[in-house]
Amino acid sequence: MSYQQPHSRVSVLSTSSTSSGEHLSPAASSTRFSLPSIPTTPNALVRPSSSAARPSIYDRPLTKPRPDVSAAAFTFLLSELVQYTQKRVSGINDLERRLNTLGYRIGSRVLELMAWRAEGASKAPKREIRFLPALMSVHTQVWRAVFGKPADGIEKSVENADEYMIIDNDPLIERYISVPKDMSQLSCSSFTAGIVEAVLDGLGFPARVTAHNTPTTQFPSRTTILIKLEKSVLEREEVLK
Amino acid sequence: MAIFGLWVINKAGGLVYQRNFADGLAQLTSNEYLVLAGTLHGIHAITSRLSPMGSSSGAQVIEGESFKMTILLTATATKFVLLTSLAELNPENTLQKVYEIYSDAVMKNPFHTPEMPIRSEGFDTRITTLIGSGQ
Numbered sequence: 001m002s003y004q005q006p007h008s009r010v011s012v013l014s015t016s017s018t019s020s021g022e023h024l025s026p027a028a029s030s031t032r033f034s035l036p037s038i039p040t041t042p043n044a045l046v047r048p049s050s051s052a053a054r055p056s057i058y059d060r061p062l063t064k065p066r067p068d069v070s071a072a073a074f075t076f077l078l079s080e081l082v083q084y085t086q087k088r089v090s091g092i093n094d095l096e097r098r099l100n101t102l103g104y105r106i107g108s109r110v111l112e113l114m115a116w117r118a119e120g121a122s123k124a125p126k127r128e129i130r131f132l133p134a135l136m137s138v139h140t141q142v143w144r145a146v147f148g149k150p151a152d153g154i155e156k157s158v159e160n161a162d163e164y165m166i167i168d169n170d171p172l173i174e175r176y177i178s179v180p181k182d183m184s185q186l187s188c189s190s191f192t193a194g195i196v197e198a199v200l201d202g203l204g205f206p207a208r209v210t211a212h213n214t215p216t217t218q219f220p221s222r223t224t225i226l227i228k229l230e231k232s233v234l235e236r237e238e239v240l241k
Numbered sequence: 242m243a244i245f246g247l248w249v250i251n252k253a254g255g256l257v258y259q260r261n262f263a264d265g266l267a268q269l270t271s272n273e274y275l276v277l278a279g280t281l282h283g284i285h286a287i288t289s290r291l292s293p294m295g296s297s298s299g300a301q302v303i304e305g306e307s308f309k310m311t312i313l314l315t316a317t318a319t320k321f322v323l324l325t326s327l328a329e330l331n332p333e334n335t336l337q338k339v340y341e342i343y344s345d346a347v348m349k350n351p352f353h354t355p356e357m358p359i360r361s362e363g364f365d366t367r368i369t370t371l372i373g374s375g376q
Binding site for chain 1 (some may be wrong): 304345346348349350351352360361362363364
């Protein structure tokens with residue numbers, strides 16, 4: 001009995017993964033022995049709770065905005081995310097770039113979801129083709145979808161025609177983060193910058209987006225998201241004028 | 242009515258945060274504070290085993306002639322200690338708020354290493370707002 005059970009599982013596995021079971025060494029079979037039990041246990045644990053309590057995230061309707069998420073859970077997750085990233089980089093620039101990449105993955109999904117919702121909600125859904133309305137929708141709708149409130153301002157750079165800024169006085173991402181003095185250049189809002197970059201990219205306004213700390217006495221964690229548009233976007237804007 | 246000092250002791254008995262708020266405490270070096278915190282950790286462990294009625298969470302208030310020491314033990318075995326005057330109203334409440342700030346500004350900060358000394362600007366600022374400026 002005690003022999004047959006592992007044997008039967010090994011044979012099941014060996015037919016699925018390799019063509020011949022004889023080649024399996026004892027060591028390999030003993031490590032594979034634990035494999036079949038892994039997928040079965042979590043399934044057994046998850047299935048009753050998800051079907052009985054409430055539909056899983058994949059079964060919920062997309063049209064309805066989801067109810068509020070716990071801010072504490074979010075900040076803990078973000079904190080782990082930053083720690084995880086920090087362990088794998090060498091230097092602040094690298095860290096910001098990685099956070100940007102992580103945000104990018106969220107941004108592309110946010111854009112898709114927003115477009116989908118807008119299409120379902122309005123009779124004449126419209127795609128923004130000019131930059132300023134697109135920037136406004138990032139400032140208002142994207143911020144509201146991701147952070148629950150619109151950003152606090154949009155500015156246009158005086159010096160460079162291709163630079164625009166979105167300003168958040170108290171970004172949720174930075175609320176509980178105290179950056180040590182030796183890393184004062186770091187802005188964890190690079191994550192937000194990644195989201196913005198993805199949304200603009202998806203809308204057809206390729207840009208390089210970075211985050212910068214611009215504290216004031218009233219808002220110590222005030223952050224500026226700097227958008228540097230690519231030349232092609234400006235040229236197209238000229239044509240559309 | 243005055244709050245003299247605040248200590249945060251990690252679960253191993255190490256002092257991870259110490260700040261004075263009012264004059265009157267003896268000036269001690271950081272090493273002496275470490276020793277005191279370690280000793281308090283030991284005393285607390287002893288008091289938690291003295292209860293005649295089963296398990297106990299240990300000492301909560303230690304009172305002297307001129308001051309009072311209020312201890313809050315959290316579920317994760319971190320201890321918050323508040324040194325106050327005898328007349329201080331509701332130090333437990335203050336400690337609860339300190340705990341709240343700690344969980345916000347320290348535990349959610351990715352640049353803090355658990356069980357290590359607290360060097361978080363946000364924690365300092367919010368403690369200052371709660372208790373008042375110190376040294």
